[in-house]
Amino acid sequence: MAIIDDLGASLEKLPGGGVALTTLDGFMGWSRSMSEWTYPLGTACCAMEYIASSFSRFDFDRHGSIPRSDPRHCDVMVVAGTITRKMAPVLKRLYEQMPDPKWVIAMGNCTVSGGIFYYDSYSVVRGIDEIVPVDIYLAGCPPRPEAFQDAVLQLRAKIKAHSIAPSNERPVRSTLPNADTPRKGEGIAEGGERS
Amino acid sequence: MNAEELKDRLCAQYPDLCESLSIESGRATLVVAAQDLHACAADLKDMGFDFLEMLTALDWGDEFELVYLLRSHEMAVSMFAKCRVLRDAPRVASLVDVWPAANWHEREVFDLFGISFDGHPDLRRLLLPEDWSGHPLRKDYEDERIVRRPDYI
Amino acid sequence: MTLLLGMGWGALGVLVIAVGAIFGVWWERKVSARIQMRLGPQQIGPAGSLQMIADVPKLLFREDIIPARADRTLFKLAPLIVFAPIAIAMVVIPFTSGWAPMDMSVGVLFFLAVPSIESIALLISAWASHNTLSTLGGLRGAAQLISYEVPRSLSVLPLVLLAGSLRPLDIAQRWEWWWFPLTLVAFVVFFIASLAEMNRGPFDMPEDESELVAGYFADYSGMRWAIFMMAEYGAMIVASLFAATTFLGGGWPLSGAAGTVLMVVKAVALVTVIMWVKWTLPRVRPDQLMSFCWKILTPLALIQLVVVGVVLIWL
């Protein structure tokens, strides 16, 4: 773990450390979330959409997120494409090469569950969560670049919730609607009249 | 040149091949015995079939069938050559010295069907990891990690 | 006393380079975005200019990975050795007419000599990482840096001849407008050799992204890697400042504070051109790089030197 995380653990025990911790925590969360550098582990079709999302039309750099080809320099590993059993040790190893704190986006159905290759395939890994921990599951075969950008923005909320103090986890505030939020137009279907 | 003309020409040039020639799905098809494969391939190459387009195998239970798709750029025609080997002794001569293109194709067939090619310079698994056991494209391949799709039909 | 003063100015140089690098990275992201029909960073600060405020603390507090088989001491030392010479070289640059942080009688020599320590640092970082791709990058980098020292040094000599002094201050003070057309070839040679010295495209084989992934600093993470990046941008800034003060006449035609501002504008323009070149041109191959250095740049610099010498005799 990085120095700041040790600092967080020791600050917690100090009297008055909580105030400093909260400030530091907020700043680090912001800093980490605003600069998500992605490591593309592009294997198949999804890699095309990953490339598209960092290129001219969708331009990922707008969000401060740049692709780097060296896992040592990256925060978020984007597994884009099918992972086979031959590739699985490589994925594991690349994940271990990344410095903490690190996050993983499983991009595309193949990485979520095996997708179209779930049944009858002898060589496909059924979901990369068998190998590495996954933070964001992004469905689609392949997901559109907009969907991928949304995944990165969702991850932002998750990173902000991550605290440098071990006992200080906060709930993730997502921009997605909660389950009990009424959907648009729901009243019309039930009430039959526009309010 | 179409398949009929090719068949006639092959017959004229190699009368002993004539009875094993037929036309299937629009292409001249030559059925060869496993022991004649190499000599026959060399003959076909001399005739102008300089391009090995595809090589694959089929699992017919107690026999494997090797399918070679050959093409001649000069004559602008393609033909099949087929050869059967017994499942118990899946060995056949390698054609790498005739068509270098056969190199990776034969490794792939070795990998997925377990057919050995005698005289291949570097016969190793190509697609699957080196430590894989079994040959998945055989019809009787079993692997406990495969999830079978429920049959809806 | 001189030593203490030098250290003080060196520390200030570090600060200037750090701030310069932060904005340099933003500027590069914007310039490359413009070239590539993109927008670049947008969310933090006006036009994303404070993006690095988020990036730097993140990098600072990443886990610091040292590979198991690395040489730990050298591994930790290398980023410092890369960075230090650039900060040191900065102290001889005359910022306004008549003032430089350190007024050295052999300032030009000092400026050319100190950054060559970098080649050792590249080798150290490559060797210490215990990584084949890094080693290749480090070897390429060392060869490239040592070779391009020659045309780079030769290209400054015409100015030294014209000014009759090795003091950058003298060069800046005695600069006249007709020096520029006279030393144009030398300026171009200096510019190209500086690109190679700072491992910028099209001469960035040591850190060649498409084959060596990141070259000699492939195994550095977090802040140590950031120091490498800072050194790269620092080298860009320092070389541009030096070229602006010597080849482009510093603040000419203005003087005083306005002159300093104009000098910085010239330097920024040069930095922009460096980025423009990087994002436009393909990368050359190591052997082509060497033959370009020895067969084209070095003879050109020598011819320029002779021309300036003849002009001086004729004058």
Place this chain on the structure above:
Amino acid sequence: MPHDLTVNIGPSHPSTHGVCNLLVELDGEVIVSAEPRIGNLHRGIEKIAENRTYMQVIPLTDRLDYVGSMYSNWAYCRAVEQLAGIAVPERAEYIRVMMCELQRIGSHMMALGPAGSDAGATSVYMYTFAQRDLVLDLFEAVCGARLTYNYVRPGGVSLDLPDGWVEQCRAFISQLPGAMLELDRLLFGNVIARARMKGIGVLSREDAIACGTSGPVARGSGVDFDLRRDDPFSVYPRLEFSVPLGDNGDCYDRARVHLFECIESCKIIAQALDQIEPGPVRNDDVPRLIAPPAGDTYAHVESARGSLGVYLVSDGSVRPYRMKVRSPAFSNLSVLPLLAKGHLLSDLVIILGSLDPVFGEVDR
């Protein structure tokens, strides 16, 4: 020859164009041997196809050559049509030709861009990708997907062209040749790019044929072989186009063949747009469960990477007995050890890029 450095490149590396693992033996920076180790994306599509009905296989073929999905769709559907004797309406054939020529442009953009970015000119990739995005817009309008289309079906195509598509397509093909010529000046006219690509990775005409290469790789070496002309299928005989050839078989010629093929594709699309007539786009007699008579067939199309064929064997049931994909990228990649030998490590990525492999298709 003594050599003491073994470099392992990949499988996750910025310029291996996928998941290729290259084991390179170096003597200094000179390559003694380079061995591609493929199979990192081997998903067993051929085995899965044996457990799917003929219709259900089409989405699988999308994932083979994911840069040019239309080709695998088409090759597979042609095989099914040949096996089951399904007729295809003429309009559908024209639409297929147009889609595949658009796909060729889109796919070649993924070859030309990396030709620049492997050499270090990243911006070129952005420019070509912008053109590719325009192609994807056209596909999206037709079938709703950007990459995996599932558009070509046995007996036709799934949907007719939407309103306004023809105008959008005409606008695209009218601006493309200009953009291509600009790219030609930007990339192939550049001194450094020429120095990096000319004379690198020379594939002789004899080797190109003997090693089974096809498509732009073979044509870069001067092999005058194009299935669209030499083994005509669909409505290609009614369309006029030329086949650009290279002279030297080096990386420069291979990359440049891609560029001129894009311009030829524009001509083909323009002719097809002129000739296409209204009519049905799908043979409505095709059942959902196709059970072709027992037998085998081989159908091919000229894909962006070369001769792409599907060898399909039926035993009379509703599922293919065996499906084998003859992948051009597989054969093209197999010449890499031959090409790389004796060159520098820096040339390796350019050589690999010029072969334009797509690993979904290489590994299947």
